[in-house]
Amino acid sequence: MTLAAPTAETRSVIWQRKTRAEELRLQLADEIVRGALLPGSALDEITLADRFRVSRTPVREAIRLLVASGLVEVRAHRAALVAQPSADQLAGMFETMAELEALCACYAAERMTSLERRELEDIHDELRIMVQSGDPQRYHELNEAFHDGIYSGAHNAYLADITLSTRARVQPFRRAQFRNLGRLAKSHVEHDRVVLAILRGEQSIAASAMYAHIVTVRDEYEAYSEAH
Amino acid sequence: MTLAAPTAETRSVIWQRKTRAEELRLQLADEIVRGALLPGSALDEITLADRFRVSRTPVREAIRLLVASGLVEVRAHRAALVAQPSADQLAGMFETMAELEALCACYAAERMTSLERRELEDIHDELRIMVQSGDPQRYHELNEAFHDGIYSGAHNAYLADITLSTRARVQPFRRAQFRNLGRLAKSHVEHDRVVLAILRGEQSIAASAMYAHIVTVRDEYEAYSEAH
DNA sequence: TTTTCGCCTATTGTATGCAATTCGGCCCCT
DNA sequence: AGGGGCCGAATTGCATACAATAGGCGAAAA
Numbered sequence: 292m293t294l295a296a297p298t299a300e301t302r303s304v305i306w307q308r309k310t311r312a313e314e315l316r317l318q319l320a321d322e323i324v325r326g327a328l329l330p331g332s333a334l335d336e337i338t339l340a341d342r343f344r345v346s347r348t349p350v351r352e353a354i355r356l357l358v359a360s361g362l363v364e365v366r367a368h369r370a371a372l373v374a375q376p377s378a379d380q381l382a383g384m385f386e387t388m389a390e391l392e393a394l395c396a397c398y399a400a401e402r403m404t405s406l407e408r409r410e411l412e413d414i415h416d417e418l419r420i421m422v423q424s425g426d427p428q429r430y431h432e433l434n435e436a437f438h439d440g441i442y443s444g445a446h447n448a449y450l451a452d453i454t455l456s457t458r459a460r461v462q463p464f465r466r467a468q469f470r471n472l473g474r475l476a477k478s479h480v481e482h483d484r485v486v487l488a489i490l491r492g493e494q495s496i497a498a499s500a501m502y503a504h505i506v507t508v509r510d511e512y513e514a515y516s517e518a519h
Numbered sequence: 520m521t522l523a524a525p526t527a528e529t530r531s532v533i534w535q536r537k538t539r540a541e542e543l544r545l546q547l548a549d550e551i552v553r554g555a556l557l558p559g560s561a562l563d564e565i566t567l568a569d570r571f572r573v574s575r576t577p578v579r580e581a582i583r584l585l586v587a588s589g590l591v592e593v594r595a596h597r598a599a600l601v602a603q604p605s606a607d608q609l610a611g612m613f614e615t616m617a618e619l620e621a622l623c624a625c626y627a628a629e630r631m632t633s634l635e636r637r638e639l640e641d642i643h644d645e646l647r648i649m650v651q652s653g654d655p656q657r658y659h660e661l662n663e664a665f666h667d668g669i670y671s672g673a674h675n676a677y678l679a680d681i682t683l684s685t686r687a688r689v690q691p692f693r694r695a696q697f698r699n700l701g702r703l704a705k706s707h708v709e710h711d712r713v714v715l716a717i718l719r720g721e722q723s724i725a726a727s728a729m730y731a732h733i734v735t736v737r738d739e740y741e742a743y744s745e746a747h
Numbered sequence: 748t749t750t751t752c753g754c755c756t757a758t759t760g761t762a763t764g765c766a767a768t769t770c771g772g773c774c775c776c777t
Numbered sequence: 778a779g780g781g782g783c784c785g786a787a788t789t790g791c792a793t794a795c796a797a798t799a800g801g802c803g804a805a806a807a
Binding site: 563564565575579593595596597598599 | 787788789790
Binding site: 347367 | 757
C-alpha cells in the first residue's frame with residue numbers, strides 16, 4: 292500500500308515504465324484504503340479523468356482492476372461505487388481475516404529465518420516506543436510493517452497475497468481505531484504474545500494469539516461503530 | 520427488482536443488460552479453468568476481438584478483470600498471458616487451498632442448516648453412484664457441487680469467495696486427475712469422512728478430513744505432473 | 748393530488764484512430 | 778565470425794467519437 296519515494300527522478304522513470312492505468316489503480320486503492328474515498332461514494336469516470344489529466348480509458352481500466360480486487364463495485368451503466376459491504380459481509384471478512392492472520396502466524400512460527408525473526412523483533416521494539424510517544428500515524432505504519440513481516444515470514448506468497456488483500460478490504464472500516472492511545476497499549480500487549488510465540492516456534496500458540504488479536508481489533512471496530 | 524421468467528424474450532433482454540466485457544470475462548475464465556487456454560499462452564487482443572466479433576476495448580476490460588483475479592498476468596506493452604505460477608507459487612496455492620477448504624468444512628460442521636446437510640448428503644450419494652458408473656465429466660461436476668455446498672454451508676460469503684477463487688486458480692493444474700477411476704473411489708472415501716464429520720457437527724474432524732483430502736489431491740497432481 | 752407513462756439528459760459501454768514501446772532482424776564494427 | 782547497436786513492424790496504451798442505457802423530470806390522466 293506504500294507508494295515509492297516521490298522524488299522527481301524516480302517518478303518520471305516509473306511513470307514511463309508503468310502505465311497510467313496502473314498508476315491510477317494504486318492511487319485510487321490508496322485513497323480508498325486511507326479513507327479519502329469513503330465507501331459508497333461514486334467513482335465518476337469523467338471527474339476522475341479530469342482530475343488525473345487523462346482520458347476515461349485508463350480510468351476505466353483502473354476501475355476494472357479494483358473491481359476484481361473487491362474494493363470497488365460496478366453495475367452496468369451505473370457509476371462504480373467504493374465497496375460498501377453489508378454488516379454480514381463485513382463480519383465474514385473480519386472472521387476470515389482472523390483465520391488468515393492466525394494461519395500466517397502459525398506458518399511464521401514454523402518457517403521464519405533467524406534474520407526474519409530478528410527483524411520482526413526490531414519492529415516490535417519500535418512499536419513499543421511508539422506506544423509511549425503516541426504518534427498514531429507512525430504507529431499505523433509500523434503496525435502494517437509488523438503484520439507484513441509475519442505474512443512474508445509465512446513463506447507462502449499466495450497466502451500472503453490474500454491476507455494482505457483481505458486486510459486492505461477491511462481497512463476502510465477500521466481507520467479510527469488508533470486514535471485511542473489506550474488501544475495502542477493493549478494492541479502492543481497482544482503483539483507481545485504473538486512475537487514471543489513466533490520467536491519460540493510455538494505454532495499453535497502464535498496462531499491463537501494472533502486470532503485473539505484480530506478478534507479484539509474487530510470488537511474495537513464494532514464498539515466504535517455502534518457509538519457513531 | 521423482480522426477475523422475469525426465463526423465456527427466450529427476457530433472455531435476450533438480460534443479454535443486453537450485461538456488457539460484452541462481462542460476457543468475455545466469463546468465457547475466457549471458463550476456457551482457462553477448463554484448460555482450453557493453457558497456462559503461458561498469449562491472449563492477443565486483436566485475435567480475441569476478431570474471434571468474439573467485438574472491438575479491442577471490451578477485450579481489454581475483460582483481461583483487466585481477469586488480471587486482478589489472478590488467472591491472467593500482464594506486463595506493460597506485452598501480450599497478456601494465462602497465469603503460469605512457478606512450482607513454489609503453486610505449492611503455496613495448494614497449501615492455502617487445503618487450509619481454506621478445511622476452514623470451510625469446520626464452519627460448515629458448525630453452521631449448516633439441516634436442509635443444507637441433507638443436500639450435501641444427496642450430492643454425496645450421487646457421487647457414490649458416479650464412482651461405479653465411472654463418468655469422469657459428470658463426476659467432476661458433482662464434485663464441484665459438493666465442494667460448493669460446503670463453501671456456502673460455512674455461512675461466510677467472503678470465505679466462500681476466496682476459497683472458490685483459489686480453487687479456480689489451481690484448477691488448470693489438476694485437470695487430468697479424474698481420468699483415473701481408482702482415484703475416484705479413493706476420493707469418495709475421503710469425502711465420506713468429511714461428510715460424516717459435518718453431519719455430526721464435529722468441526723475439527725471435518726477440518727482435518729478435508730485437509731487430508733486436499734493434500735491427497737495435491738499429491739496426485741504432483742505424481743501425475745512428475746510422470747508427464 | 749397522486750400515479751404513471753414517456754421523453755430527455757447525463758453517464759457508461761463500445762469502436763476506432765493514433766501514439767508509444769517492445770522485439771526481431773539486419774547491418775556494421777571489431 | 779561474433780557481438781552490439783539501430784531500424785522497422787507489430788502490438789499494446791491512450792484519446793476521442795459515437796451508441797446505448799438508466800434514471801430523472803414533467804406532463805397528462807385518474
